[in-house]
Amino acid sequence: MFQYIVRRILIALPVLFGVTIFSFLIVNMAPGNPVEMQINPDATAADIALKKEALGLNDPLYVQYVRWLSGILHGNFGFSFSTHQAVTGMISDRIGPTLLLMGTAIIIAYLIAIPIGILSATRQYSWMDYLSTSFSFLGISIPHFFLGLGAIYVFSIVFQIFPTGGMNTLGGTGGFADTFNHLILPALVLGTGIAGSMVRYVRSSVLEILGQDYLRTARSKGLKEFFVINKHALRNALIPIITVIGMDIPLLIGGAVVTEQIFQWPGLGQLTIQSIGSRDYPTLMAMNLMAAVAVLLSNLITDVLYSVADPRIKYN
Amino acid sequence: MKNVKKVVGAGVISSMLMLAACSGQSTKTTGNASGGKSSGPKTMFLGMVNPPINFSPVNSPDVASTFVDHFIFEPFLEMPAAQKFDPKLADSFESSDNQTFTIKLNKNAKWSDGQPVTADDVLFTMNLVANPKVETTIGSYISMLDGLDVKGKLPDGVTSIPSVKVVDQNTIQFKTKSPVDPNMIKEQLGTKFMTLPKHVLEKIKPEDLAKDPFFLKPTVTDGPFKFVVYNKDQDVQLAANPDYYLGKPKVDNMYIKIMQAPNLAAQLQTGELHMNVGIGIGKIPPEDFDRVKQLKNVRTKVEPTIGFQTMMFNTTKIKDAKVRQALAFALNRSKIVDKLLKGYGEVVDGPYTSINPYLDKSTNIIKYDSEKAKQMLKDAGWDFNKTLNLVVPIGNKVREQSADLITQDLQAAGVKVKVSTFDFPTIMQKGKAGDFDLLLMGFTFTFDPDMSNLYGKVGSYNFMRYNNPQSDELLAKGKEEADPTKRKEIYSQLQKIWEQDMPIITLYSDSDFDAISNKVTNGEPKISGFHDGIQNWDVDGAQ
Numbered sequence: 001m002f003q004y005i006v007r008r009i010l011i012a013l014p015v016l017f018g019v020t021i022f023s024f025l026i027v028n029m030a031p032g033n034p035v036e037m038q039i040n041p042d043a044t045a046a047d048i049a050l051k052k053e054a055l056g057l058n059d060p061l062y063v064q065y066v067r068w069l070s071g072i073l074h075g076n077f078g079f080s081f082s083t084h085q086a087v088t089g090m091i092s093d094r095i096g097p098t099l100l101l102m103g104t105a106i107i108i109a110y111l112i113a114i115p116i117g118i119l120s121a122t123r124q125y126s127w128m129d130y131l132s133t134s135f136s137f138l139g140i141s142i143p144h145f146f147l148g149l150g151a152i153y154v155f156s157i158v159f160q161i162f163p164t165g166g167m168n169t170l171g172g173t174g175g176f177a178d179t180f181n182h183l184i185l186p187a188l189v190l191g192t193g194i195a196g197s198m199v200r201y202v203r204s205s206v207l208e209i210l211g212q213d214y215l216r217t218a219r220s221k222g223l224k225e226f227f228v229i230n231k232h233a234l235r236n237a238l239i240p241i242i243t244v245i246g247m248d249i250p251l252l253i254g255g256a257v258v259t260e261q262i263f264q265w266p267g268l269g270q271l272t273i274q275s276i277g278s279r280d281y282p283t284l285m286a287m288n289l290m291a292a293v294a295v296l297l298s299n300l301i302t303d304v305l306y307s308v309a310d311p312r313i314k315y316n
Numbered sequence: 317m318k319n320v321k322k323v324v325g326a327g328v329i330s331s332m333l334m335l336a337a338c339s340g341q342s343t344k345t346t347g348n349a350s351g352g353k354s355s356g357p358k359t360m361f362l363g364m365v366n367p368p369i370n371f372s373p374v375n376s377p378d379v380a381s382t383f384v385d386h387f388i389f390e391p392f393l394e395m396p397a398a399q400k401f402d403p404k405l406a407d408s409f410e411s412s413d414n415q416t417f418t419i420k421l422n423k424n425a426k427w428s429d430g431q432p433v434t435a436d437d438v439l440f441t442m443n444l445v446a447n448p449k450v451e452t453t454i455g456s457y458i459s460m461l462d463g464l465d466v467k468g469k470l471p472d473g474v475t476s477i478p479s480v481k482v483v484d485q486n487t488i489q490f491k492t493k494s495p496v497d498p499n500m501i502k503e504q505l506g507t508k509f510m511t512l513p514k515h516v517l518e519k520i521k522p523e524d525l526a527k528d529p530f531f532l533k534p535t536v537t538d539g540p541f542k543f544v545v546y547n548k549d550q551d552v553q554l555a556a557n558p559d560y561y562l563g564k565p566k567v568d569n570m571y572i573k574i575m576q577a578p579n580l581a582a583q584l585q586t587g588e589l590h591m592n593v594g595i596g597i598g599k600i601p602p603e604d605f606d607r608v609k610q611l612k613n614v615r616t617k618v619e620p621t622i623g624f625q626t627m628m629f630n631t632t633k634i635k636d637a638k639v640r641q642a643l644a645f646a647l648n649r650s651k652i653v654d655k656l657l658k659g660y661g662e663v664v665d666g667p668y669t670s671i672n673p674y675l676d677k678s679t680n681i682i683k684y685d686s687e688k689a690k691q692m693l694k695d696a697g698w699d700f701n702k703t704l705n706l707v708v709p710i711g712n713k714v715r716e717q718s719a720d721l722i723t724q725d726l727q728a729a730g731v732k733v734k735v736s737t738f739d740f741p742t743i744m745q746k747g748k749a750g751d752f753d754l755l756l757m758g759f760t761f762t763f764d765p766d767m768s769n770l771y772g773k774v775g776s777y778n779f780m781r782y783n784n785p786q787s788d789e790l791l792a793k794g795k796e797e798a799d800p801t802k803r804k805e806i807y808s809q810l811q812k813i814w815e816q817d818m819p820i821i822t823l824y825s826d827s828d829f830d831a832i833s834n835k836v837t838n839g840e841p842k843i844s845g846f847h848d849g850i851q852n853w854d855v856d857g858a859q
Contacts, residue, residue, distance in 0.1 A: 032741025036748075082377075083369055084527045093548060149578065157585055164582045170551055170571045171359050264575045266550045274367070274549075279741045 004315035005304065012296045016289075020072075023288040024065050027281055033057065034081040034279040055081060068285060078282035080275075087286045090271060097167055098267035100179075101186055102256060106248065108191030109198055114241075116195075117202025121210065122229060132199055139196020147189045148262035155185060165264035186263040190256060194248060201244050205237040212236075238309040246302030250295040357568035360836070360855050363580045363589040364572050364598040367549045372531035373510035374445050374452045379760075380597045384552055385510060386847040387570065388537040390433070392419055393506035394848035398673055398763045399499045401506060402848050404562075405433065405538070409506055414495040414798040421486040424561035427513050429536050435488040439480055440514035442490075444525065446470045446477050451526035457504045460492045475522075495798040500764045507845075511538070540565050540851040549574055566838070566854040577601045581608050584831045590855060594828040594841040596623055596760055602658045602714060605829055614831040618660055620671045621843050623760035624825040625715055627722065628780045631819050633753050634704075640818040641682075642692035643754075646729035648684045652721055653824050656714045661826040666811050667759070667767050669825040674765035676808040679815050689729040703732040707752040709743040715756055718823060722756075747779035755779060756823075763844070765807045766795050771814065782819035 035051045052058050056067065071078055077087040120132040156164040162185045168174045169182075209215065210233060218228045257269030268287065275283040307313045366380035373389045376382045392406035401409070405425055411417040425433035442461075445452050448469045455468030462479035464470060470477060479491040492501065513536045520528050534543045540562070541554035552572040556565040573589065581604040583589040592598040600608055609616055627647075629640045644665075653661040665682050668675035693700070704726070708719040716737070723733045733754075738746065746752055759770065759777070768791045769775045773783045787810060794806040814820075830841040839853030 030741070031738075032743075032745045036741065036744050079527075083532070085532065090548075152579075152582055157582055160586060164586060164588060165575060165579055166550060166573070170361065170553070170573060171569060261576055262579070264550065264573075264579065266547065270549050277740060 001304075001307070001315055005300065008300050008303070012300070015296065016292055019292040020069065020285070020289060021065070023292075024068065024285060025061070027284050027288070028061060028064075030279065032279055034281060068282075072289070077286045080283050081280045082274075082278040087282050090283060091268070091286055091290070094266060094268045094271050097265055098256060098260070098269070101183065101190065101260070101265055101267060102249075104183055104187040105190035105194060105256075106245070108187055109194035109248075110245075112191065112195040113198035113202055117199045118206055118229060118234065120199070121203045121206035124207065129203075132203070136196045136199035136203075139192050139194075139199070141196075142193070144189060144193055144258045145262055147192065148186070148259055151185050151189055152262070165262070167264075167266055182263075186259050186265055189263075190259050198241075198244060201240055202237065205240045206233060209233045209237045235309065239306060242302055242305045242309060246298050246305075249298040250291060358566070358855055359569040359571060360567045360839075360853065361588065361590045362570070362572045362598070363583060363592040364574050365577050365580070366597040367574045368546070368552065370531045371534050371543065371546070372526070373512065374441065374450070374454055375526050375531065377453050379595065382508075383593065383595070383597060383846070384572065386539070387541045387554055387850070388534055388539040388543050389510035389512070390425065390538050391507050391510050393502055394845040395503060395507045395763070396842070396845035396848045398671060398844070399503070401502050402845070404848075405511065406506070409502060411498060414498055416489060416491045417498075417501065418483070418487060418489045421488070422561055423486055425538055426559055426561060427515075427536050427538050428542055428557060428559070429513075429516075430559075431513070431515055431536075432485075433511060433513075433538050434485050435482040436485075437511050437514045438488050439476075439482050440518065441509075441512045442480055443476050444512065444517075444522065445509075447475055447522045448472050449522040454509065457509045460496055460501060460504075462491045462493045494796055496796070497764075497798050497800055497803055499800060500766070503762055503764050513538075540847075541570050560851055563851050565851040578604065580604070581831075584608060584614055584833065585611055587613060587833065587835075589833070590836050591832040591839075591841055592830055593846070594619070594830045595843050595846060596621070596828075598841075600829050600831065602656060602660065602826075602829070605658050605660065608829075608831050611831070613835075614833050617828075617830045617832065617840055619828045619830070619841075619843055620662060620669060621760070621825060621828050622669050622672055622763060623758060624664070624667060624669060624822045625712075625718070625756065625758040626667075626820050626822050628747075628752075628755040628757060628820045629818065630750055630753050630755070630780060631783070632750060632781045636696050637817050638692060638696040639698055640821075641816075642689045642696060642698070642729070643726065643731065644682045644818055644821045645685050645692065646689035646731065647682075647722060647725050647821070647823070648686075649823055650684065652714075652718045655721070656717050657824065657826050660829055661824045663824055664822050666814055666822060667761070667770060668765065668807075668811070672763055672765070674804060674807045676811045679808070679811040681815060682821065684725075686725070686728050693729065693731070698731075700730050701732070703734050704753040706733050706735045706754040706756070707743065707746055708735060708737045708756050709740050710737055711740055712758065714826065715758065719756060722754075722823075747777075750779065750781055752779075765803065767791065767810075768795065771810075771819070780819040782817065784813065784817055787813050787817070 035048050035055065035057065049058070056064060068078065079085065080087055080090060083090070116132045116135065120129040123129055152164050155162045163169065163182055167179055167182050169178050172178055215228060215233060218232050256267060257272060259265065260267045260269035261273070271283065272287055275287065303315070307315060364380060366378065368381040368384045369377055370381055371385055371388065373385045376385055390405040392404060392409055393401045394404050395401055405422055406419045407422050408420045409417065419438070421433060421435060421438070427433060442458060444450050445454055445458055446464055446469055457468065458464060459466055459468035461477055463477050481489050483489050516536045517525070517530065533546070537543060540557055540560045542557050544553040544555050546552050551574060554570040554572070556568050558564050572593070575583065577599060578601060580589065580592045580598065580600050584592065592600055608614065629643070634640055649663045653659060653663060662670055664670065664675065665680045706719060706723065708716060710716060719735055723735055726733045747755060747757070761767070761769070770777045771782055771787055772778060772791055773788050790806055790810050790813070794803055794810070797803045797806060828841065828843055832840045835856045837854045837856050839850065
């Protein structure tokens with residue numbers, strides 16, 4: 001297993017390298033440039049050239065790339081073109097809130113999706129099945145911004161239970177309870193969306209298992225239905241669910257952009273949008289790199305989890 | 317957005333309630349903008365959309381940053397209304413010949429570390445801005461000083477401006493290249509130039525100044541509020557400066573919250589905000605106006621602005637001024653104001669809105685007339701098979717929607733139009749490259765009427781490639797004229813020329829729509845001189 005992981009990581013490195021080249025090219029090919037976005041309107045062409053020179057933007061693209069790459073290898077992600085802050089600092093400020101929001105949303109999604117999915121599979125074509133299928137369609141088809149605004153309207157304005165946005169009460173003492181209170185709405189909105197598609201996966205994969213012979217065997221042993229479902233069926237149904245989790249994790253970084261904006265959650269989503277708007281190459285590249293690492297890493301974790309869930313799967 | 321919220325309410329409520337129950341009902345709370353107990357500190361909450369980038373009075377690249385700078389640093393003057401000035405750091409700002417100006421500083425002004433604010437600080441800051449090695453966005457505020465080039469910079473190797481001198485600790489004198497309109501210099505240098513503390517910053521190398529951490533967290537300031545913390549894209553927290561020379565502010569904390577525009581209305585309604593800041597960086601979206609007006613806990617305020625949205629003609633592609641005029645006649649601009657701005661806006665032809673004293677109303681001749689437009693196009697020999705490329709920047713909802721109305725109007729006049737939408741960096745590049753036929757773009761300049769940036773042959777926003785030597789000559793003359801009456805004549809003449817040449821048409825100027833909580837006992841957003849007397853702003857903390 002250890003060998004397998006090492007091998008996968010070694011394979012991932014050239015992939016990562018390729019990703020950086022591609023994203024560097026694409027980021028630099030986008031029309032507009034950071035200097036035009038930050039310099040004052042009275043600047044002459046000569047000023048802009050000077051500024052470009054200072055930022056190293058006049059060098060050939062490959063020189064810029066090599067400079068960026070050697071920076072990365074030395075742990076230096078560079079400085080933001082627009083705020084002059086270290087990119088690592090800007091990202092590390094944001095990653096905590098994003099992970100908190102993402103993590104909570106995923107947990108909520110699974111807490112909702114797994115029981116509902118199992119229930120609707122074991123009682124196929126019952127009213128419960130129809131209800132949960134409708135829920136899942138709603139979850140999939142309602143866009144996050146719509147759900148977010150609706151949630152703000154209902155819970156913050158009409159019932160005044162939760163704050164409309166932010167992560168802490170301004171001027172308050174802060175603390176876990178306060179953050180938790182701010183977290184609930186965005187996490188629910190994000191979680192409901194994920195749960196929607198998840199319910200369908202859980203349902204169909206449990207349904208498939210329910211027809212298997214070994215479940216009939218389990219029942220004929222006189223095992224209680226609860227154990228048949230939750231011990232024998234669920235474990236085998238986990239494989240496709242794990243695949244979906246693996247696919248969801250990187251998506252959540254991107255999917256959170258809208259939710260973060262609506263709830264003013266200080267995460268990576270807002271930073272990404274601004275960096276694109278100001279063509280802040282160093283920040284954009286760091287975000288790309290991070291997204292690539294997240295995808296590769298979650299693929300690896302997914303594969304490792306397969307063998308945990310199903311001992312028949314072995315890696316050598 | 318308003319409709320969205322209403323519709324979704326019923327549909328989602330059931331599932332959301334179910335979910336809320338799953339995660340355990342939370343205890344109460346929603347924002348209580350009064351900050352809690354009546355005896356506790358008073359806090360005012362302002363709502364803003366654009367996040368500030370830095371807090372450098374000499375290098376703030378955008379309106380939001382400059383807006384925050386004004387809470388913590390002091391300009392010489394404030395301008396509460398067009399060309400009316402209140403003293404701030406300067407007790408007086410005078411000249412006998414419109415060329416040599418003397419500023420007397422308020423003797424009580426102190427930095428937050430106890431040092432007095434002196435003429436040396438002013439000189440130091442001016443020299444910094446003029447230093448070719450210093451990255452700055454405010455060069456144009458001092459470019460009229462003798463010895464500086466058009467960008468407000470000294471020649472290489474020179475580090476002090478020859479035309480500025482310290483008379484005594486509280487008096488500074490400077491000389492301009494030629495006599496200037498005192499209103500112009502008071503608006504530019506007077507209300508926008510803010511002094512930095514020499515004793516804190518003098519050791520920093522000029523080329524490193526822009527990157528200095530001081531400008532992300534200013535520690536020594538002289539404004540009514542002190543900088544506490546900036547949580548990026550979340551909020552700027554400021555605290556009252558107890559030693560402020562014009563009196564200790566009445567509120568203890570000033571918090572500027574940053575949020576998406578649709579959230580402004582929601583937070584005003586819940587009481588989490590005391591007001592939105594308006595002035596283009598904290599606008600309530602027009603679709604929320606009706607709802608906000610009906611709220612019981614706020615009052616609203618509508619104020620015309622000097623900002624204006626335009627449609628630029630690429631004069632190298634649409635060469636005939638008659639065609640450009642015809643296209644302008646084809647536009648039903650009042651419809652944009654009525655439908656998209658809910659009536660809170662105005663239609664003018666040129667760059668001066670109704671609150672600008674330089675607006676010559678007699679020059680506004682373009683009235684919507686689709687038939688006339690069609691006829692003018694026929695007379696000018698327009699090729700009706702030609703398709704015009706209308707380029708629209710994203711980021712301003714009303715402007716994006718106005719593109720649809722414009723397209724309809726032009727099509728009604730028989731002109732084929734193709735709309736392409738891009739983000740702002742792309743627009744800047746396309747504008748500079750002249751890669752458009754029609755381009756939508758908005759501006760907010762100053763009350764001062766100089767428009768060289770937009771209409772001048774080498775103006776940085778002259779994406780129209782407008783080139784009329786007569787206009788250039790008058791623009792230069794207007795800038796140098798010191799007598800306001802004569803200036804007015806010059807700019808009236810210019811407005812007539814622009815109306816004829818029609819390189820650019822103003823579509824509309826949208827008014828600021830602000831809401832102020834009933835808890836605010838003093839203070840409201842203003843498009844000019846927002847920070848004037850802000851130390852007297854107060855909230856009722858008893859609620």
